Amino acid sequence: MKLNYLVNFLENWAPLTLQEEYDNCGLLVGNDEMKVSAVLVSLEVTEEVILEAIDRKANVIVSHHPVIFKAVNSLTGKTEAERCVIMAIENSIALYAIHTNLDSIYGGVSFAMGTAMGLSNMKILAPRDSNLYQLVVHVPAEHTDALSKALFQAGAGSLGNYDQCKFSTNGKGSYRPLNGSNPYLGNIGKIQLVNEERLELLVPSWSKGAVEKALFLNHPYEEVSHAWFKLTNKSSNTGFGVVGELPSALKDEELIEKMKFVYGAKTIRYIPSKDNYIKRVALCGGAGIDLLSLAIKSEADAFITSDISYHKFFDAKKVIFLADIGHYESERHTIELIADHIRSKMTNFAVLTTESITNPIITS
Ligand SMILES: [Zn+2]
Numbered sequence: 001m002k003l004n005y006l007v008n009f010l011e012n013w014a015p016l017t018l019q020e021e022y023d024n025c026g027l028l029v030g031n032d033e034m035k036v037s038a039v040l041v042s043l044e045v046t047e048e049v050i051l052e053a054i055d056r057k058a059n060v061i062v063s064h065h066p067v068i069f070k071a072v073n074s075l076t077g078k079t080e081a082e083r084c085v086i087m088a089i090e091n092s093i094a095l096y097a098i099h100t101n102l103d104s105i106y107g108g109v110s111f112a113m114g115t116a117m118g119l120s121n122m123k124i125l126a127p128r129d130s131n132l133y134q135l136v137v138h139v140p141a142e143h144t145d146a147l148s149k150a151l152f153q154a155g156a157g158s159l160g161n162y163d164q165c166k167f168s169t170n171g172k173g174s175y176r177p178l179n180g181s182n183p184y185l186g187n188i189g190k191i192q193l194v195n196e197e198r199l200e201l202l203v204p205s206w207s208k209g210a211v212e213k214a215l216f217l218n219h220p221y222e223e224v225s226h227a228w229f230k231l232t233n234k235s236s237n238t239g240f241g242v243v244g245e246l247p248s249a250l251k252d253e254e255l256i257e258k259m260k261f262v263y264g265a266k267t268i269r270y271i272p273s274k275d276n277y278i279k280r281v282a283l284c285g286g287a288g289i290d291l292l293s294l295a296i297k298s299e300a301d302a303f304i305t306s307d308i309s310y311h312k313f314f315d316a317k318k319v320i321f322l323a324d325i326g327h328y329e330s331e332r333h334t335i336e337l338i339a340d341h342i343r344s345k346m347t348n349f350a351v352l353t354t355e356s357i358t359n360p361i362i363t364s
Pocket residue numbers: 065285286287327331
């Protein structure tokens with residue numbers, strides 16, 4: 001299988017348009033025409049991970065953090081990142097990063113973190129401003145099912161944990177074919193009445209092109225009566241962080257023990273909860289302290305993230321349990337998330353997860 005097939009598959013899942021402005025996701029090293037022998041998944045690319053890929057005969061590394069983050073003016077091996085890029089090129093290993101785009105999708109990084117804690121009813125904590133369109137199209141009633149199917153396949157009709165969502169109403173369409181037309185139904189110069197359905201579907205911005213293509217390919221009319229509306233509602237399908245419920249309420253100490261076990265965190269810096277009672281939990285993988293006010297607003301009893309600076313902890317005092325479990329620890333479940341997603345569709349090469357501990361920080 002060619003690498004571009006894997007790249008397209010990953011970008012259908014976590015579109016590059018969802019990455020933050022500062023980010024550098026996508027294929028960073030390698031030719032997308034190369035054949036994939038095996039994939040190694042990691043949180044970041046280090047020299048150990050490249051050596052591991054060579055050893056385990058993987059020629060693609062899919063990492064969460066991009067190894068090339070800022071513009072590179074020279075490539076001399078003065079930093080580990082530069083040495084990794086040189087090693088990857090010398091060993092014909094492709095490097096692919098799936099970073100803030102994976103943080104932003106429903107079922108992404110923070111969902112993996114929440115699933116590991118056994119949270120239920122998970123919702124995105126900070127839904128993005130809409131990147132949704134509504135497509136309205138009129139179609140002869142007998143073509144509704146086939147057209148809907150094609151539009152769903154192209155990426156229309158997803159909403160949170162639901163897919164194939166649509167609304168339809170029945171009505172009468174009419175038109176008059178003019179000279180030079182080739183109508184699906186009717187005769188030149190005569191008004192034609194047709195039993196039509198008005199279909200309404202949600203379409204994310206990154207699928208708009210594919211959905212429009214599917215619309216024109218699968219609609220029986222020569223001229224397709226349709227309209228696109230850009231929506232301003234918040235998207236429940238994209239955004240950072242999650243909030244959900246623990247299977248049963250925990251005391252502070254119990255939650256700390258659970259986090260140590262689930263995330264492999266040796267030390268946890270935290271602010272205790274107000275009432276020593278935690279049931280509703282907000283989470284954000286990586287550096288998510290900017291979502292603290294949203295976690296409080298969501299009535300979470302606890303907010304778990306990483307990279308929290310000293311002064312930020314004061315904002316949580318006597319308000320919400322706040323814990324910093326470490327950046328690596330908060331994202332470690334992302335490795336299995338990516339690997340499982342690739343394995344769910346790709347069966348003709350091995351998908352390996354790294355055995356290297358790439359966390360540069362020692363906790364003692
Ligand atoms: Zn991170």
